[in-house]
Every structure is written in structure tokens, then in C-alpha cells.
Amino acid sequence: MDHDEQDFEAFYRARAQPLLRTAYLLTGDRHLAEDLVQDALARTHRAWRKLRDGGNPEAYARQVMYNLQVSRWRRKRVPESLPGDLPERRDGRDQAGDAANRLALRQALLTLPPRQRAALVLRYFEDHSEAEAAELLGCRIGTLKSHTSRGLAALRKALPDLATEGMK
Amino acid sequence: MNHDLHDQFADLADEMDGTDLVRLRDRVDRRSRQLRTRRTVATSVAAVAVVAALTGGATLLQFRDQETPPPVPGTSATTSPAPATSSDPPTTAPTSSSSSPSVNPDALPGTLFYLTLQPGKPIQLYRYVDGVQHTTSFGTASSQDVYASPSPDGTRLVVNTSPNVASITPGDLVIVEAGGARRAIAHNVRFDGGNTAIWTPDGTAVIAGGVRYNPADGSHGATGANGLPYLAYSADGSLRAYVAAQPATVQITKADGSSPRAVPVTGLAECERAGCPTSVQSLSDDGRYLALGNVNSDPQHVYSTALVYDTVSRKRVELGQLRHVWFRTDGAVVDTGSQLKLYDRSWRLVHTYPPPQREEGATRLLYRP
Numbered sequence: 001m002d003h004d005e006q007d008f009e010a011f012y013r014a015r016a017q018p019l020l021r022t023a024y025l026l027t028g029d030r031h032l033a034e035d036l037v038q039d040a041l042a043r044t045h046r047a048w049r050k051l052r053d054g055g056n057p058e059a060y061a062r063q064v065m066y067n068l069q070v071s072r073w074r075r076k077r078v079p080e081s082l083p084g085d086l087p088e089r090r091d092g093r094d095q096a097g098d099a100a101n102r103l104a105l106r107q108a109l110l111t112l113p114p115r116q117r118a119a120l121v122l123r124y125f126e127d128h129s130e131a132e133a134a135e136l137l138g139c140r141i142g143t144l145k146s147h148t149s150r151g152l153a154a155l156r157k158a159l160p161d162l163a164t165e166g167m168k
Numbered sequence: 169m170n171h172d173l174h175d176q177f178a179d180l181a182d183e184m185d186g187t188d189l190v191r192l193r194d195r196v197d198r199r200s201r202q203l204r205t206r207r208t209v210a211t212s213v214a215a216v217a218v219v220a221a222l223t224g225g226a227t228l229l230q231f232r233d234q235e236t237p238p239p240v241p242g243t244s245a246t247t248s249p250a251p252a253t254s255s256d257p258p259t260t261a262p263t264s265s266s267s268s269p270s271v272n273p274d275a276l277p278g279t280l281f282y283l284t285l286q287p288g289k290p291i292q293l294y295r296y297v298d299g300v301q302h303t304t305s306f307g308t309a310s311s312q313d314v315y316a317s318p319s320p321d322g323t324r325l326v327v328n329t330s331p332n333v334a335s336i337t338p339g340d341l342v343i344v345e346a347g348g349a350r351r352a353i354a355h356n357v358r359f360d361g362g363n364t365a366i367w368t369p370d371g372t373a374v375i376a377g378g379v380r381y382n383p384a385d386g387s388h389g390a391t392g393a394n395g396l397p398y399l400a401y402s403a404d405g406s407l408r409a410y411v412a413a414q415p416a417t418v419q420i421t422k423a424d425g426s427s428p429r430a431v432p433v434t435g436l437a438e439c440e441r442a443g444c445p446t447s448v449q450s451l452s453d454d455g456r457y458l459a460l461g462n463v464n465s466d467p468q469h470v471y472s473t474a475l476v477y478d479t480v481s482r483k484r485v486e487l488g489q490l491r492h493v494w495f496r497t498d499g500a501v502v503d504t505g506s507q508l509k510l511y512d513r514s515w516r517l518v519h520t521y522p523p524p525q526r527e528e529g530a531t532r533l534l535y536r537p
Contacts, residue, residue, distance in 0.1 A: 009193075012189075012193055012196070013189075016187075016189055016192065016193075017185075017187070017189070020184045020187055021181035021182075021184050022181070023184070024180070024181055024183065024184035025177060025180060025181055029305065029347075030183070030184055030187070031292075031303035031304065031305060033184055034187060034192060034195075034303070035302055035303070037192065038192060038195045038196055038199055038300070039199060041196045042196050042197075042199035042200040042202075042203055043200075043203065045196060045197075045200040046200055046203050046204065101176070101179075102176075102179055102180050102183065105176055105177075105180055106180055109180075120173075121177065124173045124174050124177060125174060125177035125178065125181070127174070155173075162173065162176075
């Protein structure tokens with residue numbers, strides 16, 4: 001294995017799981033999430049030689065992931081699904097209320113257009129600034145704000161108890 | 169809810185554990201190699217377009233990878249060998265020209281479909297597109313689900329159901345969307361005798377029990393035949409074949425049912441031993457070759473291929489051990505159980521591939537070029 005492959009392997013081991021978590025929020029389905037991360041990391045792998053010289057592989061992979069998800073939705077080649085059963089929690093605290101909340105949140109997220117969903121995930125899961133989130137989505141800050149605002153409004157409507165005070 | 173949104177997102181993301189990261193890594197590698205191949209092809213075609221433009225050609229081709237961020241382009245393309253072309257005169261070729269399938273050394277080109285369909289368990293469709301796995305969930309299988317067939321694009325299933333499978337009782341014909349949403353489009357539909365539902369090659373209709381259904385609303389029309397047992401379409405969708413009469417006649421027609429040609433297979437040695445193999449599994453685009461399975465025994469639907477029959481020489485094509493055979497425009501794919509063999513139109517072996525690692529409980533259904 002050459003140095004590039006070793007570097008990519010180390011990157012993969014460190015970042016695959018966090019990328020899968022984000023992909024799951026974007027897709028709402030673990031298989032689609034794995035497909036999305038697979039494609040994003042494959043493209044990152046193809047670009048690795050240029051990324052190693054001062055690039056940011058993780059930012060690149062996340063940007064590919066967001067772009068792929070939005071473009072897939074546009075082409076409607078990957079139908080979004082709302083499977084009724086949630087995966088079993090493995091930490092022993094799977095209360096019925098928690099499970100219902102997660103199901104409700106997942107369903108609410110999947111009703112949002114992908115750009116709104118991506119904006120919320122970038123801002124409130126990955127804690128990116130508005131400028132960073134806008135850059136990752138390839139849009140202006142004003143557009144990002146609009147996506148975020150509309151997404152939050154839709155979430156509040158679907159989930160009235162959602163704690164979003166102070167968010168805009 | 170008493171968490172803030174970040175915590176709730178994090179709670180939801182916790183569901184994404186348990187992924188087999190070693191396997192995912194393997195998928196990433198395969199996908200990366202596939203992207204390299206595609207870029208090579210695109211670069212070659214783009215070069216042709218540039219030459220055409222420089223020499224006054226009217227066509228302008230634009231290639232753009234919308235999903236890849238522009239600041240960091242992919243690595244440069246490498247030269248790939250041109251598809252091999254047969255130089256030896258074919259001995260049994262169906263046409264005067266013969267070309268070999270393009271060889272991808274990493275994975276079988278085309279799509280292999282696998283499906284799990286077990287009562288009370290998730291219905292999962294596994295598609296291996298040029299070796300890259302894609303998984304689609306279709307909810308949970310009902311105890312009445314008997315047979316399922318995926319649409320060509322893998323986004324829907326058509327399912328034959330029965331309230332009493334043991335008695336082969338006709339049941340609903342159900343369209344299942346990705347995610348599990350179900351919609352019955354017809355009732356009291358038979359599935360015995362090789363009449364299980366299949367999709368037309370363009371995915372616009374479902375044929376079941378000799379009736380053509382619109383999967384969107386269930387509207388239907390006759391197909392001009394009293395049942396189309398073991399109906400199969402050629403890869404290019406131009407021809408169809410089905411069991412015309414037991415024990416040993418296959419009918420080959422154009423896709424619209426015109427130009428019928430009856431092909432008796434009674435000359436096969438198998439007819440003397442265990443019965444003529446007449447369940448049609450697939451046929452070549454020119455209608456010369458039929459992949460035939462063993463004779464049907466209700467209610468079990470036969471999916472495997474026993475032999476390939478040459479309708480011109482009226483002999484079987486000797487291919488050794490096989491389980492499935494599917495035709496491509498440029499040849500055929502033979503599944504031996506342990507290997508996938510790619511043949512050209514003259515039945516010369518082009519390449520051998522290992523089958524994908526099969527998911528637990530998944531059955532290999534079909535292959536599409």
C-alpha cells in the first residue's frame with residue numbers, strides 16, 4: 001500500500017462513522033446513508049492526490065455528500081422512504097417516548113426539501129456557521145438563511161414541542 | 169421534548185451505528201475504480217467531440233460532474249483499452265458480425281438483482297450495478313407474499329400474493345414502493361403455472377396471468393394470449409418468449425405479440441429422461457437462443473436455467489455447469505453458481521467474475537445488461 005492509500009485509509013477509519021451519521025440525517029435510511037457515504041468517499045478517494053496537498057478531505061467529502069443528496073432528489077432516482085420501524089437502540093435506554101420522538105423527528109426531516117434539511121443539519125447538527133454552511137451548499141448566505149428559516153418553521157409545525165427557541 | 173435540536177439530531181444519528189466499516193471500505197474502493205473507468209470513457213468521448221468541433225463538426229458535447237465540487241477536480245484519466253473485437257470467424261454466431269463485450273476487470277458490467285422475501289422480515293432488494301451494491305428497503309414481507317419481481321430501475325416491486333399459498337389460491341397483485349408503501353392494483357390474480365408477474369423491459373407495465381396492467385392505476389388490457397407462462401423478454405425488449413404448449417413448445421414473438429414462431433424442443437435428450445425443459449428464463453435479442461429451465465411443477469415457480477437451446481441448430485449449447493443464463497446484446501452471462509462468466513455472441517469466454525458476496529437470505533433473481 002503506497003502512502004496515498006495509507007493516508008486515505010487513516011482518513012476513512014477516522015471519519016467514516018461521522019459521515020454516516022450525517023448521511024443518515026440527510027437520507028433517513030441507513031442503506032441510503034451507506035450508499036451516499038460510499039459515493040462521497042469514492043469521489044474523495046479519486047481526488048486524494050490533490051486533496052493531500054493543502055486540501056481538506058473531510059470538507060470535500062461532506063460537500064460531495066450534500067451535493068449528491070440534493071441532485072439525487074432532483075433526479076428522483078432515489079425515492080425517499082419512511083420505514084415504520086426504528087432500529088433498536090443498543091445503549092439500554094430505548095424508552096418508548098424517545099423512540100417516538102426520534103421517529104417523529106425523522107419523519108418531519110424527510111418532509112423537508114433536501115436543501116432545507118441539509119441547511120438544518122449543517123447548522124444545528126454539525127454546528128457550522130452560516131458562512132460555512134452556505135459555502136458547503138454552494139449558495140449565498142441569504143439563501144442559506146432562507147432555507148434554515150423555512151426548515152425550522154416546518155419542523156416547528158410538525159413538532160410543536162420542538163425546542164428551537166432562539167433559532168432563526 | 170426537552171433537548172435542544174442538536175441533541176435531538178445527535179440522538180437520531182445514533183441510530184446509524186452497526187455499519188460494517190470493512191465492507192463499506194471495500195464498496196468505496198470498487199466505486200472509486202468504477203468512477204475512474206467512467207472518467208476515462210468520458211475523457212475519450214470528450215476528446216472526440218473536441219476534434220469534431222475543431223474540424224467543423226456540429227455536435228457540442230459537454231461533460232460535467234455536478235456532484236463533485238469544482239475546486240478539487242479528480243485525478244487525471246488513464247488510457248483504457250478499446251473493447252476487444254473478435255477476429256476469428258464465428259462458428260455459431262447468429263449474425264455475420266461479432267463483437268466482444270467490453271471487459272471490466274473489476275466487476276461484471278450490468279446489474280444483478282438479489283431479493284429477500286421472507287414472511288415477517290424486511291424485504292430488501294440488493295442491486296449490484298457494475299459491482300457496486302445498492303440496497304433498497306420495501307418494508308416487511310407479509311405472510312401472503314408469494315413472489316416478487318423488481319422493476320427495471322429497482323424502485324418498485326410487483327408482488328403476487330395469495331390468501332392460501334398451499335392451495336395456490338389467486339390473490340392480490342400488489343405494487344410495493346421503496347419504503348414499503350403498498351397498493352393493490354388487481355385482485356384474484358393467478359400465479360401458478362409460471363404466470364407470476366413480471367415487468368416489461370421499459371418498466372411501464374406489469375404482465376401477470378396473461379393480462380397487462382398499468383402499475384400506476386391497475387388499468388389493464390389483454391395481451392392476446394390465454395396466459396403467458398414463463399414470459400421472458402429479450403434484453404433489448406424487442407422479442408418475447410413463453411411456454412406456448414406443454415410439454416415442449418416455446419412461442420417466440422415480437423414484443424407486441426406479432427410474428428409468432430413456435431419452437432418445439434422435443435428433440436432434446438432431456439425430454440427422454442426427466443421431461444423437456446420448457447420454462448423460459450431468457451432469450452437472445454435475435455431470438456436464436458433460449459435459456460430454458462426445467463419443466464414447471466405447480467406451485468413452485470422455476471427460476472433457474474437448465475440449458476441454452478439453439479433454435480437454429482435445434483441443439484443445446486454446451487456450456488458446462490450452469491444455474492442461470494441471461495443474454496446481452498453483445499453476448500451472454502452464465503452463472504455457474506460459483507462464477508459469473510461473460511461470453512461474446514459466438515460463445516467465446518470473455519471474462520470470469522466472482523459473484524458478489526450475497527446478503528443472508530437473498531436470492532439471485534435476475535441480471536440486466
